Amino acid sequence: MKNTFEHAMPNAEGYFGEYGGSFIPDTLKKVMDDITTAYEVCRQDPAFHAELARLYKHFVGRPSPIFHAENLSRKYGVPIYLKREDLNHTGAHKINHCLGEALVAKKLGKKKLIAETGAGQHGVALATAAALVGLECDIYMGEVDIAKEHPNVVRMRILGANVIPATHGRKTLKEAVDAAFEAYMKDPIDQIYAIGSVVGPHPFPMMVRDFQSIIGNEARIQFQEMTGELPKNLVACVGGGSNAMGLFTAFLEDEGVAIHGVEPAGRSLTEVGEHAATLSLGEPGIMHGFKSYMLKDEQGEPQEVYSVASGLDYPAVGPQHSYLKDTGRVNYGTANDEEAIDAFFELSRSEGIIPAIESSHALAYAFKLAKSGEKGSILINLSGRGDKDIDFVVKHYGKDYGIESLVARVDE
Numbered sequence: 448m449k450n451t452f453e454h455a456m457p458n459a460e461g462y463f464g465e466y467g468g469s470f471i472p473d474t475l476k477k478v479m480d481d482i483t484t485a486y487e488v489c490r491q492d493p494a495f496h497a498e499l500a501r502l503y504k505h506f507v508g509r510p511s512p513i514f515h516a517e518n519l520s521r522k523y524g525v526p527i528y529l530k531r532e533d534l535n536h537t538g539a540h541k542i543n544h545c546l547g548e549a550l551v552a553k554k555l556g557k558k559k560l561i562a563e564t565g566a567g568q569h570g571v572a573l574a575t576a577a578a579l580v581g582l583e584c585d586i587y588m589g590e591v592d593i594a595k596e597h598p599n600v601v602r603m604r605i606l607g608a609n610v611i612p613a614t615h616g617r618k619t620l621k622e623a624v625d626a627a628f629e630a631y632m633k634d635p636i637d638q639i640y641a642i643g644s645v646v647g648p649h650p651f652p653m654m655v656r657d658f659q660s661i662i663g664n665e666a667r668i669q670f671q672e673m674t675g676e677l678p679k680n681l682v683a684c685v686g687g688g689s690n691a692m693g694l695f696t697a698f699l700e701d702e703g704v705a706i707h708g709v710e711p712a713g714r715s716l717t718e719v720g721e722h723a724a725t726l727s728l729g730e731p732g733i734m735h736g737f738k739s740y741m742l743k744d745e746q747g748e749p750q751e752v753y754s755v756a757s758g759l760d761y762p763a764v765g766p767q768h769s770y771l772k773d774t775g776r777v778n779y780g781t782a783n784d785e786e787a788i789d790a791f792f793e794l795s796r797s798e799g800i801i802p803a804i805e806s807s808h809a810l811a812y813a814f815k816l817a818k819s820g821e822k823g824s825i826l827i828n829l830s831g832r833g834d835k836d837i838d839f840v841v842k843h844y845g846k847d848y849g850i851e852s853l854v855a856r857v858d859e
């Protein structure tokens with residue numbers, strides 16, 4: 448077992464073991480170095496931590512509670528607990544790192560935050576942070592996604608952000624990344640590319656992880672206060688991997704705590720383009736400025752990926768997860784669309800909490816763990832709430848869960 452420092456810290460070049468680093472054009476190297484230096488200054492600065500703590504408490508509503516899901520615990524014969532990131536302002540964990548990034552940007556004297564967004568969750572969280580901290584905000588989004596995710600587009604615009612359509616190619620997330628990156632390259636001095644997970648070049652995997660680690664730091668204390676011990680199992684869904692790293696980091700050194708990351712198995716694990724199980728089925732490679740496990744096609748291009756949860760369909764994963772997989776400290780498994788939707792309804796109907804479809808993957812995996820005979824307590828990171836997903840779920844799955852007549856009415 449490695450100590451926390453070895454588990455938690457990349458080296459000076461941003462490597463976790465052989466993963467991470469910084470594979471970027473020379474023109475960006477100096478800018479990334481400046482961000483790394485500014486972040487190091489922030490990290491050592493008690494005033495920075497005090498400001499972030501103030502915002503976490505009074506703006507986000509932290510600490511988020513841990514809830515003992517007694518109905519599910521009874522059903523599965525194992526104590527099940529939920530870390531309630533769904534109760535945060537804006538409805539998910541993403542606000543934790545968006546606020547941190549916005550404060551670092553302010554410290555650096557940047558004028559504008561830019562980012563891409565797929566379903567709009569990162570865009571809304573970043574637009575929220577930009578409004579609060581007093582920065583401009585440009586969000587790049589594929590034209591197809593703009594039509595699909597209209598409520599989030601409206602939210603971003605109400606918050607004062609510009610939503611800039613990506614109009615080439617398939618007009619979805621990948622094209623939005625291209626457009627945002629191109630805009631960033633044009634002016635990396637006044638803008639900062641606020642990456643939405645523990646991915647991208649150094650220092651982002653470390654910095655986003657540090658901002659999210661509030662989840663596990665709180666949970667470790669709360670769980671001990673509630674039960675007198677540490678959880679036996681942690682479970683979190685893994686897209687880029689930020690909510691998972693946020694929960695896991697505080698427990699990496701606790702040998703008695705088994706840690707599980709859950710990737711989306713989508714419609715099929717055996718068909719390319721039908722899942723996004725990067726750690727389960729991918730190989731080490733370089734994409735989007737860093738080295739990690741990734742899903743690539745024969746030409747070395749990012750594979751098509753799919754999940755019913757739009758926050759999980761990313762063809763790579765944060766480099767620290769790759770490292771934690773290889774060292775064996777974290778076990779990575781999967782849950783498919785059907786299992787996730789089932790868990791979505793199960794939590795809604797047994798505990799009165801509607802989870803995000805992303806978080807439902809973690810729930811589904813925890814239920815499988817319990818069914819396979821696990822008896823130790825399970826702490827699940829409920830990364831977000833499901834309000835954003837209800838129309839989609841009712842439209843596509845309503846009749847399977849007895850709300851067919853409602854579907855008919857919605858369609859009228």
Ligand SMILES: *Cc1c(COP(=O)(O)O)cnc(C)c1O
Nearest residue numbers: 644686687688689690758805831
């Ligand atoms: C974006 C999102 C995720 C996936 O991102 P990670 O970086 O893997 O945490 C998970 N859950 C919710 C609710 C999200 O909005």
